[in-house]
Amino acid sequence: MFRFLTSLVLATIGVASVNTGFAANRGTAILASAALPGTGQLLMGAKGRGEAMLWVDGAAWLTWAGFSWYGSSREQDALLVASRESGADITLHDRDYYTALERYDNADEYNEDVRREARIRYPNDPEAQHEYYLEYGYFGKEAWTWSSDSARYDYWRTRKTARTATQRAGFAVAGLVLNRLVSVLDCALFTRGSGNQARLEAGPGNYLSSVEIRYRF
Secondary structure (H helix, E strand, O other): OHHHHHHHHHHHOOOOOOOOOOOOOHHHHHHHHHHOOOHHHHHOOOHHHHHHHHHHHHHHHHHHHHHHHHHHHHHHHHHHHHHHHHOOOOOOOOHHHHHHHHHOOEHHHHHHHHHHHHHHHOOOOHHHHHHHHHHHOOOHHHOOEOOOHHHHHHHHHHHHHHHHHHHHHHHHHHHHHHHHHHHHHHHHHHOOOOOOOOOEEEEEOOOOOOEEEEEOO
């Protein structure tokens, strides 16, 4: 089944089969590996490494999709808890608002901290203090009051789970990038196609007592 899929991948980039003995141009293989790790190796006949890199890339994509979906799902669960248990306005697109919901039992406590911050920032300017308070405080429909400490804890715990899942999805993205880098370097430096010479060569240079390192593309 996997060999059928790899053959299908190669067919989409202009190669009918991995078993034809076709020796791909190294530049084409490098570009293919940058787009989809492993395809460059398959084009050059290194089927084992190519299939392994395709498997790794597929696993990384599945990991990213799974954690992204789970993180988004848990974030939505947290918003429902906040709406139901505190009366928060979950239509707001304000990261600080949802962080404040984690830390304060109600909007009055949060607003008091905002007022305190305003006095520190503008110690001799009551008008500026008031403007700061109105700008950063939450009032009216944005206000909230948690029904219990356990409800606020459930909200915090659910959001923490969402953040962890999102972070792991980020690690999967890093894995996708790394897999492409490894595949490109492998095609450029280490994979031998039929009729190709070694990737790196060292020898005497054009000047006395000099050594040159040459790259054959």
